[in-house]
Amino acid sequence: MDPPAGAAAGSDASDFPAAVESRPIGVFDSGVGGLTVARSIIDQLPNESILYVGDTAHGPYGPLPIAEVRANALGVMDELVDSGVKLLTIACNSASAAVLRDARERYTAKYGIPVIEVIQPAVRRAVAATRSGRVGVIGTSATVGSRAYEDTFAAAPDLAITSVACPEFVSYVEAGITTGPALLAVAEEYLAPLKAAGVDTVVLGCTHYPLLTGVISYVMGADVTLVSSAEETAKDVYRALATHGLQRTDAAPPEHHFVATGDAGQFEALARRFLGPEVLSVRHVDHVSAQYPTGSLARITPEMIAAARNAAARPRISNFVGTSATGGPGQ
Numbered sequence: 001m002d003p004p005a006g007a008a009a010g011s012d013a014s015d016f017p018a019a020v021e022s023r024p025i026g027v028f029d030s031g032v033g034g035l036t037v038a039r040s041i042i043d044q045l046p047n048e049s050i051l052y053v054g055d056t057a058h059g060p061y062g063p064l065p066i067a068e069v070r071a072n073a074l075g076v077m078d079e080l081v082d083s084g085v086k087l088l089t090i091a092c093n094s095a096s097a098a099v100l101r102d103a104r105e106r107y108t109a110k111y112g113i114p115v116i117e118v119i120q121p122a123v124r125r126a127v128a129a130t131r132s133g134r135v136g137v138i139g140t141s142a143t144v145g146s147r148a149y150e151d152t153f154a155a156a157p158d159l160a161i162t163s164v165a166c167p168e169f170v171s172y173v174e175a176g177i178t179t180g181p182a183l184l185a186v187a188e189e190y191l192a193p194l195k196a197a198g199v200d201t202v203v204l205g206c207t208h209y210p211l212l213t214g215v216i217s218y219v220m221g222a223d224v225t226l227v228s229s230a231e232e233t234a235k236d237v238y239r240a241l242a243t244h245g246l247q248r249t250d251a252a253p254p255e256h257h258f259v260a261t262g263d264a265g266q267f268e269a270l271a272r273r274f275l276g277p278e279v280l281s282v283r284h285v286d287h288v289s290a291q292y293p294t295g296s297l298a299r300i301t302p303e304m305i306a307a308a309r310n311a312a313a314r315p316r317i318s319n320f321v322g323t324s325a326t327g328g329p330g331q
Contacts, residue, residue: 020086024049030059031170037234047248051259054262073090088115096148122229138205166209
């Protein structure tokens, strides 16, 4: 694969590493859920550097209109591409459902940068794993409402798909709550339709959900296979790097950088818990371009302006919620 055209077009060559394979993998999510994808990438590709962006100022994306998700996601990814990443990983199901086709046209077709997302890898694994042909999908309201999983499963028409939105799961994870009676009660309510449908495989259609595999597996039973989009996505990242000859061969240890568009302190506390010692620190940026050199990709589009106006007309949704007295996430 030729070096991404964006490097030459957007910035002086000195802004970027000399070799394409030495550049970091860009990983993007609306919050901390994508850290499960980053964790899997680091485990499977320990020599690769990661540049992770959590768009916490605008997340979570799950409750947002699709147009606003597209505007936020494309804005961050434009800046990641301009910063010099060699591969983009959309570590967010809501964003994958909203912008995958646009992203591949915008970055792969035009700049030669592979784009990996979380929906197709999970669907492939679920098709291979199911024994009965009855598959459940759980995700955010935006992901389930987009029917992106149903559309992807359409290539296997003999399957029966049951999809359930589980919006409160994200709030629990981002509040640092992964166990307890309140969460168990919510899980039993959400997962009841999947149990009634007799599914034998459940796709965790949100990158936050692998952090809840304990309670989900307990409710669904040991015979039900849980498919983590995080693990499957990391496998696709590995394939893309190997296919295009982009694997990092430097002898020096890789460097991982984490930035948040919202409160860096809150993000860092959760990131250290969910990812581990690789999170040395988290920097706050209003835009990725504030920390990394940018090129010529246009960030402002009519769609983004309209989305910003719509967002300004309603209260801001915080990506981080406190813990209420009852042990559940505060509202």
